[in-house]
Amino acid sequence: MIGKLISNIRRTNAPIVVGLDPMMGFVPESIKKAAFAEYGETLEGAAEAIYRFNEKIVNATADLIPAVKPQIAMYEQFGVPGVLAFKKTVDLCKAKGLVVIGDVKRGDIGSTSAAYAAAHLGTTAIGSSAFEAFGEDFATVNPYLGSDGVEPFLKVCRENNRGIFVLVKTSNPSSGEFQDRLVDGRPLYELVGEKVDEWGRTAMDPSPEAEGYSEVGAVVGATYPEMGKKLREIMPKSYILVPGYGAQGGKGKDLVNFFNKDGLGAIVNSSRGIIAAWKQEKYAAYGEEHFEEAARAAVIDMQKDIAEALA
Amino acid sequence: MIGKLISNIRRTNAPIVVGLDPMMGFVPESIKKAAFAEYGETLEGAAEAIYRFNEKIVNATADLIPAVKPQIAMYEQFGVPGVLAFKKTVDLCKAKGLVVIGDVKRGDIGSTSAAYAAAHLGTTAIGSSAFEAFGEDFATVNPYLGSDGVEPFLKVCRENNRGIFVLVKTSNPSSGEFQDRLVDGRPLYELVGEKVDEWGRTAMDPSPEAEGYSEVGAVVGATYPEMGKKLREIMPKSYILVPGYGAQGGKGKDLVNFFNKDGLGAIVNSSRGIIAAWKQEKYAAYGEEHFEEAARAAVIDMQKDIAEALA
Numbered sequence: 001m002i003g004k005l006i007s008n009i010r011r012t013n014a015p016i017v018v019g020l021d022p023m024m025g026f027v028p029e030s031i032k033k034a035a036f037a038e039y040g041e042t043l044e045g046a047a048e049a050i051y052r053f054n055e056k057i058v059n060a061t062a063d064l065i066p067a068v069k070p071q072i073a074m075y076e077q078f079g080v081p082g083v084l085a086f087k088k089t090v091d092l093c094k095a096k097g098l099v100v101i102g103d104v105k106r107g108d109i110g111s112t113s114a115a116y117a118a119a120h121l122g123t124t125a126i127g128s129s130a131f132e133a134f135g136e137d138f139a140t141v142n143p144y145l146g147s148d149g150v151e152p153f154l155k156v157c158r159e160n161n162r163g164i165f166v167l168v169k170t171s172n173p174s175s176g177e178f179q180d181r182l183v184d185g186r187p188l189y190e191l192v193g194e195k196v197d198e199w200g201r202t203a204m205d206p207s208p209e210a211e212g213y214s215e216v217g218a219v220v221g222a223t224y225p226e227m228g229k230k231l232r233e234i235m236p237k238s239y240i241l242v243p244g245y246g247a248q249g250g251k252g253k254d255l256v257n258f259f260n261k262d263g264l265g266a267i268v269n270s271s272r273g274i275i276a277a278w279k280q281e282k283y284a285a286y287g288e289e290h291f292e293e294a295a296r297a298a299v300i301d302m303q304k305d306i307a308e309a310l311a
Numbered sequence: 312m313i314g315k316l317i318s319n320i321r322r323t324n325a326p327i328v329v330g331l332d333p334m335m336g337f338v339p340e341s342i343k344k345a346a347f348a349e350y351g352e353t354l355e356g357a358a359e360a361i362y363r364f365n366e367k368i369v370n371a372t373a374d375l376i377p378a379v380k381p382q383i384a385m386y387e388q389f390g391v392p393g394v395l396a397f398k399k400t401v402d403l404c405k406a407k408g409l410v411v412i413g414d415v416k417r418g419d420i421g422s423t424s425a426a427y428a429a430a431h432l433g434t435t436a437i438g439s440s441a442f443e444a445f446g447e448d449f450a451t452v453n454p455y456l457g458s459d460g461v462e463p464f465l466k467v468c469r470e471n472n473r474g475i476f477v478l479v480k481t482s483n484p485s486s487g488e489f490q491d492r493l494v495d496g497r498p499l500y501e502l503v504g505e506k507v508d509e510w511g512r513t514a515m516d517p518s519p520e521a522e523g524y525s526e527v528g529a530v531v532g533a534t535y536p537e538m539g540k541k542l543r544e545i546m547p548k549s550y551i552l553v554p555g556y557g558a559q560g561g562k563g564k565d566l567v568n569f570f571n572k573d574g575l576g577a578i579v580n581s582s583r584g585i586i587a588a589w590k591q592e593k594y595a596a597y598g599e600e601h602f603e604e605a606a607r608a609a610v611i612d613m614q615k616d617i618a619e620a621l622a
Contacts, residue, residue: 131390
């Protein structure tokens with residue numbers, strides 16, 4: 001699946017992933033009003049509103065971007081109807097040819113991790129049939145439980161042509177509390193990075209489009225570019241998913257460290273910087289009712305910012 | 312909420328939580344057949360079968376136990392219908408007066424962690440109303456992202472009388488890969504334990520039933536009793552949720568270390584040891600069609616085993 005992600009990135013010339021993390025405050029009044037009129041001011045109504053919001057964003061940007069990253073927490077807060085909106089969003093994006101990275105940060109042990117892997121990347125066998133439960137292309141995975149929590153995901157990646165991004169060094173201010181602690185003189189995130197490299201070598205994508213990259217990527221925050229540089233060396237065959245650009249303070253010039261010399265190796269996420277662009281002064285002229293055009297303009301600006309930084 | 316858990320434990324004299332982690336292989340043919348006849352051999356049919364299975368287990372054991380712990384991965388693998396079965400299971404158990412520990416192992420940062428906290432422990436505001444999305448009493452939380460990933464959960468715990476169990480030392484064989492690494496000469500899990508204690512002191516349950524315990528508990532595997540002893544000292548005000556008893560090899564006598572001198576401070580989980588008891592030789596006489604009676608017998612045996620170990 002990393003091969004498909006890379007070929008989408010080459011086609012669009014944009015190592016960008018749009019985070020579909022809708023909050024009700026991002027959704028224009030007209031969409032909320034229509035959804036509430038139909039479903040009431042309920043979990044159903046709110047979930048329908050965020051789905052319709054996503055639909056417009058995706059339709060307005062799909063030709064420019066290789067991938068999307070729906071953050072499942074933003075859907076879970078609307079209960080079962082919210083989870084249905086997540087599933088519909090995954091389906092919509094896959095139908096548009098986008099690679100879907102489910103930002104689910106799952107992680108458990110043994111049969112439980114296997115169930116998560118089946119839920120998000122594999123299939124669930126029922127009788128003589130197999131069903132896709134959520135069917136993302138990639139999922140984010142939390143490594144705290146160690147290799148036997150990750151192995152069931154690797155198995156599904158190998159069997160099903162899917163991939164994962166493992167949390168290594170997250171973008172938040174307190175990520176260092178545990179991740180930066182020194183173990184034998186080296187920060188814990190480097191040890192996790194070494195494991196990512198090791199896991200990846202057991203799950204290579206053999207397609208020519210993969211250009212030697214593995215199905216096991218890493219999450220490393222744009223807010224920590226020096227650590228990114230070191231991790232880039234430790235995990236040469238892993239794609240790095242880089243959150244924290246824009247709203248969290250990461251800038252274009254900080255991103256160079258996350259890429260390999262082949263110009264590949266990283267994909268930069270922006271969530272509210274794109275989907276809530278209409279609320280920024282810079283894009284305010286589009287107005288609430290043209291929020292999707294504001295999102296498109298923000299994608300174009302981000303693409304330029306990154307291209308200039310890498311030039 | 313820890314007060315309610317403790318008063319349920321005192322009433323039943325059973326520091327036991329039943330893990331509702333149904334797998335299709337645990338569900339008797341008659342239940343599957345009926346659900347498939349109604350909903351087809353589909354995700355809906357499977358989800359309905361596991362819900363009906365849960366219903367019988369819960370009805371047969373609710374008077375003996377203080378709490379249940381549904382593992383959401385086992386429901387997510389059945390997609391949206393599975394998540395609905397999870398929600399129905401939570402509702403059923405709460406109606407029975409059981410404390411519900413959502414084993415969701417969520418953890419993210421900032422507004423995303425806030426969304427998870429709202430989803431599982433709080434409410435989601437829509438218009439002028441607030442809705443419970445899933446409405447568990449406790450949730451398990453992964454600490455890898457540090458304090459600003461946990462703080463949104465603490466806020467909801469304080470405001471909403473809810474609790475969390477933070478992963479500290481998990482029961483699986485490779486849990487030591489990162490958790491045991493030495494930081495300044497001490498294993499990482501001890502540092503996480505110290506944070507649990509610190510977080511807990513900001514989220515005490517003021518009810519008399521809480522007997523001085525906090526809303527922030529810890530997950531420590533029964534498979535590591537020596538580590539449990541040390542963690543018991545580090546986090547005196549935290550309840551310890553102990554997985555790994557039974558199927559994973561933890562024994563009654565190993566459990567003493569996880570309890571405080573007041574006889575409180577730990578709750579021991581068993582999942583397949585209870586819900587799939589009918590598949591064990593010991594309870595085989597109940598037969599597939601009386602699986603819920605086998606579960607009841609297994610709860611009674613577990614209660615005795617723990618009471619003897621603590622005596």
